Amino acid sequence: MENWIQNLMESVFDKVDKKCVEVSVSGKSRYLALKMEEDYGFLLSERNITRYYKGYISREVKKIKPNKATLDALAKYLEYNNFEDFVQQNESREDEVLRKLSGRIRKLHRNIVVSLIINIVLIGGLLFFISTYYRKNCMIWINDHYEKIRCSGLELETGLNEDVLEKFKKNTNNR
Structure with missing residues (x-):
């Protein structure tokens, strides 16, 4: 203008x-x-x-x-x-083409920004869901010790307690 x-x-x-x-x-x-x-x-x-x-x-x-x-x-x-x-x-014809092209470029730029924001939100949500779902927040007794597992509702699983997980082992000493 x-x-x-x-x-x-x-x-x-x-x-x-x-x-x-x-x-x-x-x-x-x-x-x-x-x-x-x-x-x-x-x-x-x-x-x-x-x-x-x-x-x-x-x-x-x-x-x-x-x-x-x-x-x-x-x-x-x-x-x-x-x-x-x-x-x-x-x-001129060139000016008209440039004017129309610049309008399309602005629209394309806006669409790219919007899609990037949507993708970032979706990927962030997906990563949060995956990290929460696959986090090992429970433990279960296996043979002679506790092992960390992902909570799945098994009968013998209990909530994760790091102290118990590290210290509790089955005593195999025979007297």
Whole structure:
């Protein structure tokens, strides 16, 4: 959008340079303000026109973005219906393709981000479930000692107690 405003301003001031005998910025601004009021009934102050010139043409000051009504009026000065008409008629096929492509790229980028977030949440949930399900939180007596097992509801399993697991062994000493 900013590029199109720049193009519009350059075109407007090119036309002013060709039509106006004044060479000063204030003279050109006065000419354009009178022309806009007389031909199009649009009031645009000389001061604003000077600011547009100094921002977009001579780049002496920071650019001030014109409102939609001003853009439309300046486009009418260039014999377009409005600013959108100016853009459409001056937009090359490449610009149109780039504009459409950038919209698709933004949409694709958004979809990728959303799918990554969903995948991270799903994988995190799956890892939590697997780690909880396969954790060995129980123990069972096997022959002469306790062994860690995953809780499964067996009759002889008990909750995991690390001290009992390490210390309790069947005494096999014969007297």
